[in-house]
Amino acid sequence: MNKRYLFFCLLVVLPVMALPQSKRPQVLVYGDGVDAYAAALQSSMSNLNTVWVINGDVMMPELTSEVISITANADLDAGVWADLLAKTLRHDRRSDSLSAIAKRRINPRIVQNVVDSMTTVYKNLTIIKGGEARSVKKSRNDWRIELADGSRFRIRAVVDASAEAHLYRLAGREVDSIRARTTQPENYFQMGLHDGLSRTGVAVGDLDDRVFTLPLGALAPADDSNLFLTRCLPALQGLLRHTADDIPLLMHVGQAVGAAAAYTAFYKTTSDKLDARNVQGELLQYGARLMPFVDIPIESPHFAAIQRVGAASVLLGRLDEVGRLYFDPDSAVTADEVQPVLNRLFSRSQIWFVDHADVDTLTLADLFSYIKFVGQRGNELEGQVEKNWKRRFQFEDDYDEKQPVTRRRMAVLLDVYCRPFDVKVGLDGTIQR
Incomplete structure (x- = not known):
């Protein structure tokens, strides 16, 4: 065979062979809610190849099913949540005043249009709708996840944002055994936000008008598994109202968890070695609030x-x-x-x-x-x-x-x-x- 022809063939084939390797997913987010959206978007913004498996036919049903209004988190909206609110009013820059106006009446069709446009911006974000996990296994430093359609992924960090902790259970773990790296004292939400755990705050919210910031350790696994959770975390159980007012907090938690998962994947490390200041700095870069001033x-x-x-x-x-x-x-x-x-x-x-x-x-x-x-x-x-x-x-x-x-x-x-x-x-x- 002509050597020059062979060399030409190699030039054509090699980039195609290299493409899947360069695009290998590093973070997988599983769930259809607002927390899954925020986690997937933050991981993508942190420049990690991210797969978002939506375990249903509707993306973010809390925001895209019917017209709603939200009263929670006055003057505390931030990050990807504030970005979304601003864009529903056709503004590119987030602000507290825009968030307050947008939350009075959130139109599901407008939200869907905004989300569609925002998710297409990030070429390193792959979205799989209607996906269902069939098996979840740990293999050395990675997770091997197989979907019902036969798709398989080898992932460094996983975010289980499903309401029933589906991936967590498929990994052979009991929901009752869910623990976080840090346990807040019983009076944490009555204490002043002065020092200690609040120094590591990554997600703000309010409870009966009393503001708080959730520490990073309360959103991180208790072990080194890199299997992160969102709404099934113990820290959230007394905070969720199971109404539309949960959306801002879930968005903030999802974004924080997405940043933490991205940190472990980027630095090829484990969830027990999270660097609080690094994760906080990444969140601040994308408009998150650490302290609820x-x-x-x-x-x-x-x-x-x-x-x-x-x-x-x-x-x-x-x-x-x-x-x-x-x-x-x-x-x-x-x-x-x-x-x-x-x-x-x-x-x-x-x-x-x-x-x-x-x-x-x-x-x-x-x-x-x-x-x-x-x-x-x-x-x-x-x-x-x-x-x-x-x-x-x-x-x-x-x-x-x-x-x-x-x-x-x-x-x-x-x-x-x-x-x-x-x-x-x-x-x-x-x-x-």
């Missing part, structure tokens, strides 16, 4: 910085009488309220506070002094901040080093120059400096 709108230019600093417990929220959490962005900051956690985050922090024991309400100049000492910044800091005061940092009032530093300004400047969110935390919220 109801007075910081998602469209705020300072939203992400305040979320990060809040999750680091540098600036704690204020709970009102019904349990709504406020950041109070324009309130002044005192040394006493930030010193304990800053001393735990940064080794040099204690020395600065000892040397400035007479400081009560922090001024902008005090914050500069702290940043230069702890973050080892030079004397050019003030000039940089003044130059970027309105253009980059988008502060509205005039630059004045003598003015008390507000919680908003401190959050933004600490986030940029000291990066407290980068300090690792365990799944139990323990700071790991």
